[in-house]
Amino acid sequence: MPRAVYVIAVGIFAMVTGEFVVAGLMPQMAAGLGVTVPEIGYLITAFAVAMAVGGPFLTVAVMRLPVRRALLVLFAVFLAGNVLATTASDYGVMLAARVVTGVAAQAFFGVGISLCLQVVRPDLRGRAVAAAMNGLMLGTVLGLPLSTLVGEHFGWRAAFWVITALAVLAAGATAVGVPAGVSTHAGGRLRDELAVFRRARLWRVLAASTFTIGATFAAFSYFTPILTEVTGFSAGVVPLLLVGYGVATVVGNLVVGRLADRRPHTVLVAGLGLNAAFLAVFALTADVPVLAIAAMAGVGLVGVTMNPAMATRVQRAGNAGPLVNTVHTSFITLGIIIGSSVGGAAITAFGLRAPLWLGVVLALAGVLTVLPDVLPRGRPRGRREGRRGGPAEARPAHDVTA
Numbered sequence: 001m002p003r004a005v006y007v008i009a010v011g012i013f014a015m016v017t018g019e020f021v022v023a024g025l026m027p028q029m030a031a032g033l034g035v036t037v038p039e040i041g042y043l044i045t046a047f048a049v050a051m052a053v054g055g056p057f058l059t060v061a062v063m064r065l066p067v068r069r070a071l072l073v074l075f076a077v078f079l080a081g082n083v084l085a086t087t088a089s090d091y092g093v094m095l096a097a098r099v100v101t102g103v104a105a106q107a108f109f110g111v112g113i114s115l116c117l118q119v120v121r122p123d124l125r126g127r128a129v130a131a132a133m134n135g136l137m138l139g140t141v142l143g144l145p146l147s148t149l150v151g152e153h154f155g156w157r158a159a160f161w162v163i164t165a166l167a168v169l170a171a172g173a174t175a176v177g178v179p180a181g182v183s184t185h186a187g188g189r190l191r192d193e194l195a196v197f198r199r200a201r202l203w204r205v206l207a208a209s210t211f212t213i214g215a216t217f218a219a220f221s222y223f224t225p226i227l228t229e230v231t232g233f234s235a236g237v238v239p240l241l242l243v244g245y246g247v248a249t250v251v252g253n254l255v256v257g258r259l260a261d262r263r264p265h266t267v268l269v270a271g272l273g274l275n276a277a278f279l280a281v282f283a284l285t286a287d288v289p290v291l292a293i294a295a296m297a298g299v300g301l302v303g304v305t306m307n308p309a310m311a312t313r314v315q316r317a318g319n320a321g322p323l324v325n326t327v328h329t330s331f332i333t334l335g336i337i338i339g340s341s342v343g344g345a346a347i348t349a350f351g352l353r354a355p356l357w358l359g360v361v362l363a364l365a366g367v368l369t370v371l372p373d374v375l376p377r378g379r380p381r382g383r384r385e386g387r388r389g390g391p392a393e394a395r396p397a398h399d400v401t402a
Contacts, residue, residue, distance in 0.1 A: 007177035016139030024148030055106025110326025130257020141246030211366030214335030216303030248300030283356035
């Protein structure tokens with residue numbers, strides 16, 4: 001696998017850690033900024049909305065640059081926002097800082113994934129995305145606990161300084177590890193990038209990604225209260241269970257990456273079906289610790305780990321360009337927003353198991369959006385899912401296989 005793919009994984013790790021840091025330090029940040037815990041929670045929402053809405057616009061702004069320079073510009077924007085957050089004197093400044101870092105993180109995902117798709121052969125693209133997305137998985141397993149630990153011992157501002165240091169290291173790795181001369185124009189000019197959004201199939205593929213991630217985050221957002229108040233685990237045990245969940249996502253991501261290049265549609269249908277089953281088992285047996293843990297691990301194996309299959313479908317329905325990939329990430333972020341917000345409302349109305357049932361519904365909705373690509377009559381240009389890409393398939397602009 002080219003070195004550039006692992007460099008993108010390091011960058012994703014730094015930015016995902018920056019995204020999650022607020023979740024682990026809510027009480028400390030609330031006290032430090034003189035606001036309530038729910039108001040700190042809005043910082044998470046602001047980051048997500050900024051990603052979904054602002055990311056594509058920043059991607060367009062850097063599309064004329066070579067990939068390496070574009071990534072370094074995005075690091076600079078992210079670092080500016082993170083330093084602003086670190087030194088924020090009041091809630092308004094912190095809110096603005098989270099918006100800046102959210103926009104930069106989203107654009108980085110889009111440009112970075114586009115780079116991964118360009119520097120490998122078409123038949124290795126799913127595996128390349130899986131390698132890069134390990135940064136996301138490890139951000140959940142290691143980044144969040146690390147930043148929380150630092151914040152608890154040295155203050156929440158110290159945690160943000162650690163993220164700044166991680167981002168600087170990732171930027172340095174990018175300057176050294178991303179080859180010169182790779183263009184951001186994988187899909188052609190901006191007009192060509194925009195033209196692919198006229199394809200109805202691309203919008204259906206994007207919607208499938210929203211349902212896929214929404215199903216998982218409807219549950220994941222509320223694992224802690226479910227495990228403590230329904231399953232009966234102590235608060236001290238839950239972090240260990242979440243680490244186990246994170247390990248399951250790493251394993252699942254590697255497996256899906258191996259399969260996504262050949263049968264992305266089939267992999268996604270199977271993953272969504274299994275996710276719906278695991279979520280249903282979790283909902284039905286949440287008060288039985290052994291079964292609850294097994295079901296949660298199952299969700300880890302087939303939930304967010306569908307990213308390589310989703311990315312492969314998107315580049316075949318659209319192209320491998322940065323704008324398409326950034327918009328795809330926006331739809332993924334939309335799934336996070338829907339899953340977490342509707343899941344919270346469902347708890348108020350129906351209790352703590354409700355987000356798990358919401359996840360089942362969203363997963364089944366995702367199956368319905370993918371099935372047309374699995375059924376024989378729904379496959380465009382014959383049975384070519386496992387061999388060649390979609391209509392926009394092209395050879396890598398800079399093939400640097402290692």
